[in-house]
Amino acid sequence: MSPQVSSNSAQPIEGPLIVIKADDLLYREDGTIFGANWLRFIEIAAEKGIKISIGIICHSLENAKLEYVEKIKALHATGQIEFWNHGITHRREPESGQSEFKGVPMHSQLDTLVRAQALAVEKLGFTFTSFGSPYNHFDHNTAAALRAVPELKTWLYGDEQAALLPDQIVLGRSVSLEQPVHYPNFEGVKGEFEQAPNRPYYILQGHPGGWDAARFEQFIQVVDYLQSQNAVFLTPTGLRNRLLDS
Secondary structure, eight states, X not given: OOOOBOTTOSSBOOOOEEEEEEEXXXXXSSSOTTOXXXXXXXXXXXXXXXXXXXXXXXXXXXXXXXXXXXXXXXXXHHTSEEEEEOXXXXXXXXXXXXXXXXXXXXXXXXXXXXXXXXXXXXXXXXXXXXXXXXXXXXXXXXXXXXXXXXXXXXXXXXXXXXXXXXXXXXXXXXXXXXXXXXXXXXHHHHHHHHHSTTOSOEEEEEOGGGOOHHHHHHHHHHHHHHHXXXXXXXXXXXXXXXXXXX
16 A cells, blocks of 8 residues: 555655544543543644544533533534534443344434434534444434434445435445454554555544553554555545545
């Protein structure tokens, strides 16, 4: 995946298109607003000059202190971070496997989407345009629920065979940032990229809230490697727009 050089320019052409999909932002009650891990993740993105995306578990907006809400609003305003709809509760039934978007009726899934959208407008002053389900669970009702919420344009790790509205798009799985889950793995990412260097895009999912110093270092190595390949880091909506315009 070495950068290529244009024949009429000394500048390398663009490398791979990358979305960083960070799951599970929650309001913390300990007074740290986001928590040290999330702040570190955001700091690294700013230092590296990359765009990222963060999924909010939206019940955390209901009773959050003003500082939490204002922090999200300020970060959203920079354009560097897209916050997205990650459901309401992030709960699942251990015995049945049922969750917010799997094994429940369409009207229940739609209610979850609409409630999360309404919380964003009420508390944050903007509308989510991307969605990713908790645990990346979905079933045959999920696409129908999304069609009923047309402001959600991008479905992260969704059903790539789903029938959606013409301007809605699914951004599917690709390279795994965490190998295993919660453990960023530079060598694993590098190996997967080298095996599939020509994908139209790559969505890298992580859970920064659970990383320690060593895992952050692995994440930094991944970002450095991708930047050495002239990667373009986009938000989910930015990638959607790029794909639809191409």
